[in-house]
Amino acid sequence: MSHTVAAFRALVRKDIAIFLRDRRALIVSVLTPIVVAAFFGFLFGGTGSGGNAISRLPVGITDLDNSALSKAVVDSLKHDASLETQLVSEERAQQLVRAGKLRAAIVFPGGFEAQATGALLDAGSQHPEVKLLYDPSQSMVQPVVAGLLTQHVMQRISRPNFTGNARAAPFTLDRIAVATGPRYNGYAHSFAGMSIQFVLFMGIDAGVALLLMRQEGMWRRLRAAPLSRAVLLGSRVVSTTIIAMFILTVVYLAACLIFGVRISGSVPGFIMVACSFALLAATTGLMIASVGRTVAATRGVAIFAVLLLVMLGGAWVPAFLFPEWLQHVTEFVPTRWAVDGLDAMTWRGLPLQAALAPTAVLLGFSALFALIAIWRFNWEDG
Amino acid sequence: MHLVADRLEKKFGAITAVADVSFTAVPGQVLGLLGPNGAGKSTTISMLAGLTKPDSGCVTIDGVTLGTGADPTKRHLGLVTQEIALLEELPARMNLEFFGGLYGLRGRPLASRIASVLELTSLADRAGDPPSQFSGGMRRRLNIACALLHEPQILLLDEPTVGVDPQSRNAIFDTIEVLAGEGRALVYTTHYMEEVERLCDRIVIIDHGKVLADDSLAGLLASTAVSNKLTLKYDLPPDGVALTEIAQLAGVTQIDLAGTELSVSAADLGTAAPRVLERLAARGFSCQELTSRRANLEDVFLSLTGRTLRDT
Numbered sequence: 001m002s003h004t005v006a007a008f009r010a011l012v013r014k015d016i017a018i019f020l021r022d023r024r025a026l027i028v029s030v031l032t033p034i035v036v037a038a039f040f041g042f043l044f045g046g047t048g049s050g051g052n053a054i055s056r057l058p059v060g061i062t063d064l065d066n067s068a069l070s071k072a073v074v075d076s077l078k079h080d081a082s083l084e085t086q087l088v089s090e091e092r093a094q095q096l097v098r099a100g101k102l103r104a105a106i107v108f109p110g111g112f113e114a115q116a117t118g119a120l121l122d123a124g125s126q127h128p129e130v131k132l133l134y135d136p137s138q139s140m141v142q143p144v145v146a147g148l149l150t151q152h153v154m155q156r157i158s159r160p161n162f163t164g165n166a167r168a169a170p171f172t173l174d175r176i177a178v179a180t181g182p183r184y185n186g187y188a189h190s191f192a193g194m195s196i197q198f199v200l201f202m203g204i205d206a207g208v209a210l211l212l213m214r215q216e217g218m219w220r221r222l223r224a225a226p227l228s229r230a231v232l233l234g235s236r237v238v239s240t241t242i243i244a245m246f247i248l249t250v251v252y253l254a255a256c257l258i259f260g261v262r263i264s265g266s267v268p269g270f271i272m273v274a275c276s277f278a279l280l281a282a283t284t285g286l287m288i289a290s291v292g293r294t295v296a297a298t299r300g301v302a303i304f305a306v307l308l309l310v311m312l313g314g315a316w317v318p319a320f321l322f323p324e325w326l327q328h329v330t331e332f333v334p335t336r337w338a339v340d341g342l343d344a345m346t347w348r349g350l351p352l353q354a355a356l357a358p359t360a361v362l363l364g365f366s367a368l369f370a371l372i373a374i375w376r377f378n379w380e381d382g
Numbered sequence: 383m384h385l386v387a388d389r390l391e392k393k394f395g396a397i398t399a400v401a402d403v404s405f406t407a408v409p410g411q412v413l414g415l416l417g418p419n420g421a422g423k424s425t426t427i428s429m430l431a432g433l434t435k436p437d438s439g440c441v442t443i444d445g446v447t448l449g450t451g452a453d454p455t456k457r458h459l460g461l462v463t464q465e466i467a468l469l470e471e472l473p474a475r476m477n478l479e480f481f482g483g484l485y486g487l488r489g490r491p492l493a494s495r496i497a498s499v500l501e502l503t504s505l506a507d508r509a510g511d512p513p514s515q516f517s518g519g520m521r522r523r524l525n526i527a528c529a530l531l532h533e534p535q536i537l538l539l540d541e542p543t544v545g546v547d548p549q550s551r552n553a554i555f556d557t558i559e560v561l562a563g564e565g566r567a568l569v570y571t572t573h574y575m576e577e578v579e580r581l582c583d584r585i586v587i588i589d590h591g592k593v594l595a596d597d598s599l600a601g602l603l604a605s606t607a608v609s610n611k612l613t614l615k616y617d618l619p620p621d622g623v624a625l626t627e628i629a630q631l632a633g634v635t636q637i638d639l640a641g642t643e644l645s646v647s648a649a650d651l652g653t654a655a656p657r658v659l660e661r662l663a664a665r666g667f668s669c670q671e672l673t674s675r676r677a678n679l680e681d682v683f684l685s686l687t688g689r690t691l692r693d694t
Contacts, residue, residue, distance in 0.1 A: 003486030004452075010483025014469065021471045217465025221528075224431045224461040225484040228452035 007227055008235050015206075015239030029202060030250045037194035037251070038259065040316070041187030056084040056324060059145055060093040060105035060133075067113035069156060076152040077106075083148065090131075097133045100340075100348060103320060104145045107131035120157055129174045137189060137347060138318065187259040192342035193315030195251045196277065196335055199244045200310065203281035204302040206240040207288030211295050229379065237282045237370070244278035265345040269355030273341035276362035280334055283369035290373040309335045334365040383458055383535040384408055385430065385567055389439035392425050392591075399425040400591045402439075405584075407536065407567040412558065414582030415571040416679065422591035423571045424464070427540050430569060431461045443536065457485060460534030464541045466525045468513045474500070474524055475509040478531060485532035492531070499527040503557060519550020526557060536567045543577065555581060575679040585679070587686060594686045599679070608681040609635050609647035612655050614662070615671040616642050624665040631657050651676070 020026060061077060063070050078085050088096065093105035108130055115128035130149070134142040213219045222232060252274075255261035263270045284306075292298030310316065312326075313335025319327055330336040341358025344350040385407040392400040400422045407413040417423050428434035430441055432450050441448040448455050469477050478496045482488075487495060500506040503523040513521050526542060539558070543551045558581055562568055572578060578585055579599060587595040587602075595602055619642045620628070628646065629637050633654045636647040648654035651674050659669060684690050 006486045006488050007484050010480055013483070014472075014480045017476065018469065018471050217463040217467035218469075220428075220433060220465075221461060221463050221467040221481075222484065223433050223450075224456065224459065224463075226452050226454050226456040227484065231452070 003226075004228075004231060007225065008231050008238075011222075011231070011235035012239040012242070015236070016242060019243050029198070030247055030254075033191075033194040033198035033247070033251050034254045034258075036198075037187065037191040037255070040190035040194060041259065043190075056082060057103045057141060057145065058084045058086070058101065060088045060096055060102045061085050062088060062090045062093050062105065062107040064090070064110045065108050065112035069113035069116065070108045072156040073108070073153050076156055077148070080148055080152065082144070093133055097135055098348065099350065099354070100135065100343070102135075103138055103141045104132060104134040106145070106149055107133065116153070116157055131174050137186070137343075138320065187255060188261045188347035189318065189339075189343055191251065191255040191259070191261055192339050192346065193310065193313075195248055196313065196338050196342070197306070197310040197315050198251075199247050199278065199281045200284060200306045200335070201303070202244060202247060203240060203285035204288060204299065204306060205285070206236070206243075206282065207285035207292065207302065208295055208299050210236065210286070210289035211292050211298060215295065223379070229374070229377075233286060233374065233377070237279070237286060240282035240285055241275075241278045244281045245275065248274050248278060261346060263346055264349030266350070266352035266355060267345075269350075269352040269359075270342070270345035272352075272355050272359045273338065273345060273362070276359045276366065277338040277341075279366045280338070280362050280369070283366045283373065286373040287369040287376075290376040290378070309333060312336065314339045334362055337361040383444050383567060384442075385536045385569065386442045387426070387430060387439070388442065390426065390429050390436045390441070391438045392429060392434065392436055398591055400429070400436075403588065403591070403593050404439075405586045405593065405596055407569050409535070409565045409567050410562055411583040412562050412568040412570050412581050414578035414585045415569060415588060416573065416575065416578050416585055416683070417571075417588035418573055421589045423588060424540065425591075426588070427461075427538055427569070427571055431459055431538055432456045457532060458535050460529035460532070460537045462526050462529045462537065462539040462542050464544065466513075466521045468521065468524060468528065470514045471512060473510050473512050474505060474516075477513065477524065477528060478509075481528040482531040487531060495531045495533070499530045502530070502560065503527045504553060517547075517550070519546040519553065522546050522550060522554060523557070526554065530561075534566070537561060537569070539568060539570045541572055542570075543572070543574070551577075575683070579679055587679075587683060589687050595682070602679070602682045603677055606682045606685045608677040608685050609649060610651040610677050611675045612646040612648065612651060612658060613673045613675075614644045614646070614658070614669050616644065616662075616667050617670060618642065618667065620644060620662055620665065620667050624662055624667060627661050627665070628658055631661065634658070 059077070061074055063074055074085075074087070077083055086102075088105070090107050093102065093107065096102040097105050109128055112128045112130070115126055118125040119127045132142065132146055132149070134145065210219075213222070252261070256263075288298060288302045292302070312330045312333045313319070314322075314330065315335060319330055319336060319339070322330065337358040341355055341362070344354040344358070348354075387403055387405050390400055390403040391398070403422070403426055405413065415423050415426065425434065429436050430448075432441070432448050432453060432455070435450050443455055443458050446455050448459075469480060472480070475496060478499065479492060482492045482495060496509075497506070500509055503526060505520060505523055505527065508516065508520065513524055516524065522542060522545075526539070529537065543554055546554070555577075558568060558570070570578070570581060582599070584596070584598055585602060586593055595606070597605060619639060625637060625639060628634060628644075631654065633648050633650055634646055635649060638645040646654065646658055655674065659672075662669065680690055
């Protein structure tokens, strides 16, 4: 048994030593995600990227007035093709926006109809304060919802009261950012996405390295030792997972120290998601090695697959911008859970419970990939 | 320890790579596995090393059947692969630490073994350098050293001198002779006859997956219809009478005349050569140039297979 442990340690140590030995490759492997994430973070968190949401925006509505006007506006909003509305309490609306389930929520105050009608006829009278709760990471949503709200209110209120001299919206909009973290950081999402992309690339490299080991006779030599399949493949998974964790740690350290990203949610939750994703990257590499034939062909196909995964996972562009059907489809993509999990634990500031589902899904995919790898692995070649 | 290959057979689809291969490697001896590329040597080595399971037959080490995977019997085996299977990025010492670790070695025993194999392979002064900075011969020697850390009693060397210069080749031969002298059983595959002739106590000739011969070099030469050859050049070719007399000399098996060059095949050159020269001189033919060549493995291989190793 001690021989097996020593052999396992030797195999893991070897992989890590090789990774750390090539200083240039090491620097590139951590610097690339940082640089790319910084660029994307600048784009998404900085000056607005504009554009329209492709899918219907999920928006919550709280009607504290319950007047004919507020009901008519709510009904009008319900029928807007750009929105997917649901009636919720104000407290629930805040929770759902915080959890990312709603992009925004509109709260009509009590006395809305009376004040809005008065304001329409007399600009000097008191305007009702309609609250617009929005997700600060998706800054483009806020003007879209505000514009639509103004349009629907004006349509409803002007029908019975039109005098031809109305000059402005008969209410003021109180825009309230709902974030639990100390302060929203536009880099947080891009660091989640890019670290996932580049750690998956590292996973591919680990898989391709296994194919190279076959070509170069190393695999033959390893199998000549009295080692089980579990030791040979298990050590590979462990070493790749450790390397993936190392990259994630360095990248997020840079994100925190240089770009002000904070783990505003649960730190254990963040570690859980990161560890399970690192394991996923390792098993992905192993699966690639098991189904791949030649190094060149495998690398090409694997890079394509990873790019597809990270794209669908919302690593480049937030998933809420996808068409609705695609948003549902991407729930079957592991990277979507990884991105969402890291987002939840960083800028969304969600508690540990929010990390459980992503962790479970990532571990499930890891187990599936590992099973495929064991099933398809050709033990005797090389 | 004795390594026994007992009626090994391995097929890949419809192709029979190895058929009914049997031989025994004994302690202190080098067994040469000689055959052309594609003869089945590598498949045989794979089965001997526990990498490939035979379709039928078995490999035993001192009577214990060798398995694949984590079979502890494998600890008695060391495999020197045909490919130089090293961690190019890591120093030689770290390579050795890694391969020793695979067999559970660590701490002082590992350090001691590393020092020992570095000494044996004359690489002690380059232990801190990565193999990528080594010459081809040094890489080959390190490749051998990596298989020796766990002190295997049986060593399988799969074409360990491919691509090395003569000096390094001799250094490898010296190492192999030391290992055999320590009482290990060595199985050495190659398609270089000269290596087999120099190193091997016993020779197994394999072709198309079958064992064609299994004997010592002397035994192979004696048991196969091969002869030593004497070549003589004359200013004028010997006449018919002289040739008839030469052909009738005791020990002469065949003569061929091509222009002024006469080839005489004989079982024992030491006895036949003086008689041939004497008879031709008596007939007035003065020899201008004389060469002799002993029969070798190439002749044995040609005799057994109808082709030379280099043809394959």
